[in-house]
Amino acid sequence: MDKKTQEMLKKLPKIDELLLLLEGQEIYALAPRALVKDICRKAVQELREKITGRRKDAREAISLETKDVAGKIYQKIKSLHAYNLRRVVNATGVILHTNLGRAPLCPEALQRLVEVGRGYSNLEFDLTKGERGLRYDHVCGLLCALTGAEDALIVNNNAAAVLLAINTLAEGKEAIVSRGELIEIGGEFRIPEVMSKSAARLREVGTTNRTRLSDYEKAINKETGLIMKVHTSNYRIVGFTEEAEIEALVALAKKKRVPVMNDLGSGCLINLENYGLEHEPTVREVLSAGVDVVTFSGDKLLGGPQAGIIVGKKNILAKIKKNPLNRALRIDKFTLAALEATLMHYLNPDEAVKKLRSLKALTEPVVDVKKRARKLLNKLQKEKFESLTLRLCDGFSTTGGGSLPMQKIPTVLIGIKSNKMSAGRMEEKLRARAVPVIVRVDKDEVLIDPRTVSDDEFVFVIEDLKQLMPN
Ligand SMILES: *Cc1c(COP(=O)(O)O)cnc(C)c1O
Numbered sequence: 001m002d003k004k005t006q007e008m009l010k011k012l013p014k015i016d017e018l019l020l021l022l023e024g025q026e027i028y029a030l031a032p033r034a035l036v037k038d039i040c041r042k043a044v045q046e047l048r049e050k051i052t053g054r055r056k057d058a059r060e061a062i063s064l065e066t067k068d069v070a071g072k073i074y075q076k077i078k079s080l081h082a083y084n085l086r087r088v089v090n091a092t093g094v095i096l097h098t099n100l101g102r103a104p105l106c107p108e109a110l111q112r113l114v115e116v117g118r119g120y121s122n123l124e125f126d127l128t129k130g131e132r133g134l135r136y137d138h139v140c141g142l143l144c145a146l147t148g149a150e151d152a153l154i155v156n157n158n159a160a161a162v163l164l165a166i167n168t169l170a171e172g173k174e175a176i177v178s179r180g181e182l183i184e185i186g187g188e189f190r191i192p193e194v195m196s197k198s199a200a201r202l203r204e205v206g207t208t209n210r211t212r213l214s215d216y217e218k219a220i221n222k223e224t225g226l227i228m229k230v231h232t233s234n235y236r237i238v239g240f241t242e243e244a245e246i247e248a249l250v251a252l253a254k255k256k257r258v259p260v261m262n263d264l265g266s267g268c269l270i271n272l273e274n275y276g277l278e279h280e281p282t283v284r285e286v287l288s289a290g291v292d293v294v295t296f297s298g299d300k301l302l303g304g305p306q307a308g309i310i311v312g313k314k315n316i317l318a319k320i321k322k323n324p325l326n327r328a329l330r331i332d333k334f335t336l337a338a339l340e341a342t343l344m345h346y347l348n349p350d351e352a353v354k355k356l357r358s359l360k361a362l363t364e365p366v367v368d369v370k371k372r373a374r375k376l377l378n379k380l381q382k383e384k385f386e387s388l389t390l391r392l393c394d395g396f397s398t399t400g401g402g403s404l405p406m407q408k409i410p411t412v413l414i415g416i417k418s419n420k421m422s423a424g425r426m427e428e429k430l431r432a433r434a435v436p437v438i439v440r441v442d443k444d445e446v447l448i449d450p451r452t453v454s455d456d457e458f459v460f461v462i463e464d465l466k467q468l469m470p471n
Contacts, residue, residue, distance in 0.1 A: 001052075008051045008064065009048065013064065015040050015041060017066050018040045018043075018066060019036065021066060021067060021070040025070075025074055027077060030077050030080075030081065031080065036073075036077065039073055040073055043073050043076075044069070047062060086435070087435060088438050089436070089437040089457045090438055091438060091448040091449055091450075091452065091453050092438055092449060093398065093411055093447075094452065095358050095398070095399050095400055095452055096358055096401025097400050097452075098400065098401055098402075102299040102306070103299045103300070103304060103305075103356070103357070103358040103401075104358065105305060105338055106303070106345065106356050106357065108345070109305065109342050110338075112337040112340065113334050113337055113338055116333055116337040117334060117337075123135050135330070135331075135336060136152065136153050136321075138340055139154060140152045143311055143343065144311070146343060147269065147284050148288060149287055149294075150313050151313070151314045151317035152311045152317070153309075153321055153326070154308065154309055154310070154335070154336065155326065155329040155330065156307070156329050156330070156335075157298075157308045158267075158296060158298075158300075158308040158309075159185075159188075160308045160329040162194055162308075163198050163325070163329075164308075164320060164325050165261055165295055165320060166195060166198035166226065166261070167198040167325055168320045168323045169226045169261065169320075170201075170225030171198065171199045171225070172225075173224065174201045174203040174221075174224050174225060175195060175200040175201070175203065175225060176203045176205055176219050176220070176224060176226070176228065177191060177203070177204060177228045177229075178211035178215070178216075178230075178243065179205065179208050180207070180209060180210075180232070181229065181230040181231075182230075183232060183235075191230055200225060200226065201223075203219050203224070209237050209242075210242040211242065211243055211244060212242060213244040213245070213249060216249060216252060217252055226258065226259055227258055227259070228260075228261045228262075228263065229260065229262040231262070231265045231266070233402035233403060234402035234403075234405050236405060236406055246262075246289045246290075247289050250291060259316060260291050261294070261295070262286050262293075262294050263294075263295045263296075264286060264294055264296040265297065265402055265403070266296060266302070266401070267283055267295075267296020267300065267301065268281070268282050268302070269283060269352075270282065270346065270349040271349075275359075275362075277363065277404065278404060280301065280403070280404060283296060287311065287312065292313045293310060293316050293317070294311050295309065295310050296308075296309050297309070300401045300402065301404075302342065303357065304343070307331055307335050307339055308329075357454070361397075361452055362399060366411060369451050372450045372455065373412040373413070375455070375458070376450055377392060380462060380465065383462060383466065385465065385466075386469070388418050388465070389418075389419075390416055391414070391415045392412055392413070392414060394410065394411075395410075395412070395413040396408055396410060396411060397410075397451040397452065411450075413447045413448060414448040415446070416445065416447075417444065417445050422444060426468060427446060429464075429468055430465075433460075435464070436464075437464045448461060
């Protein structure tokens with residue numbers, strides 16, 4: 001050990017000294033003594049590692065003054081009282097932004113969370129019979145009515161739904177999937193890997209761009225447990241393509257007595273074409289083609305809480321419900337409460353499109369977005385930001401969340417440039433606020449897409465931009 005290292009180690013603050021200083025700052029109002037002591041020990045240990053560490057330059061910057069170290073510890077303890085999970089304003093124009101929590105909940109769902117969470121509920125209690133009930137039953141009626149399914153089950157998310165369904169139907173057997181449908185959704189969800197975790201053997205058929213009915217037919221044997229269709233949510237194969245007609249596939253499966261499952265991903269309950277968007281297969285369409293079981297997400301196009309919804313034939317759902325894995329993937333009362341309120345809106349699809357924020361954002365006519373962009377621009381101009389140049393420009397929003405990858409959604413953006421700092425720096429500062437505004441940056445301009453910003457969030461955009469001004 002060199003001399004400098006020895007000297008620095010000697011200067012390390014003593015735990016008792018740190019505690020004494022922190023006591024003077026009334027630290028015990030923020031955390032109990034044992035926790036404060038523990039954090040002090042860890043802080044000193046970290047300093048020791050830095051001093052003796054291989055990177056000699058890293059230790060040049062550190063202060064070993066007791067009051068500096070105590071100050072850092074104080075801040076650390078104080079930060080334990082600040083919420084980490086917070087609301088943000090999504091000004092990116094990505095409607096189902098997975099990193100920003102996908103679908104915002106409707107007011108009715110939020111109200112239900114409070115109502116059900118505040119006290120006890122009939123989560124697993126049948127109020128008519130006065131005996132134990134099933135938690136899924138609360139949304140089963142609505143789901144069956146809205147999709148034409150015989151039965152329904154809800155789990156944590158769609159990844160869990162797929163895992164559970166495959167495991168139930170094809171454990172130790174083969175599951176046939178087209179090579180054009182071996183999807184990956186955001187890294188951790190890849191069909192071949194989910195398949196192996198479900199203890200099913202993946203039997204790939206066809207090619208990337210063309211899979212025919214005869215490919216499935218040839219692959220079916222006595223080891224086959226399942227034929228699986230996967231919606232290519234986040235990409236499209238275009239050009240010289242072919243896929244087996246779902247009705248023909250169902251007929252083949254019936255003849256061979258093999259169940260057919262369809263992972264729809266986004267799982268749409270209404271015909272999006274009626275609202276000027278590209279066609280997305282609805283759950284009802286797929287079920288009426290004869291598919292036995294369909295899985296989809298609660299927080300993608302559906303616009304509700306994170307959940308995995310499994311609907312289909314009664315006998316298959318009965319098997320899935322009995323799988324012990326189901327218990328490990330079960331959802332909580334909050335999800336059910338929010339999902340029930342979300343689903344209820346679909347009894348009137350025109351209402352759903354108005355009340356569910358993600359569907360509303362997806363279908364808001366560009367002239368309306370433009371009006372709101374002007375409104376926000378006017379408010380910003382009233383602030384007379386001296387160093388900012390503001391303008392409106394045309395652009396595109398995207399669906400995100402692995403849905404409608406080809407859908408072009410025209411929008412009107414507010415472009416912001418500063419003569420004091422780069423767009424990257426502005427983006428960073430807006431992200432550091434109490435209510436962060438998450439923006440897009442393009443060619444040294446900050447872009448705000450009002451399509452994903454509600455009128456009552458404008459105030460945060462204005463407040464956060466004010467903080468960019470030197471005063
Ligand atoms: C999104 C998606 C999933 C995963 O759903 P989560 O709700 O994110 O768990 C699975 N399959 C498809 C086809 C998807 O699009």
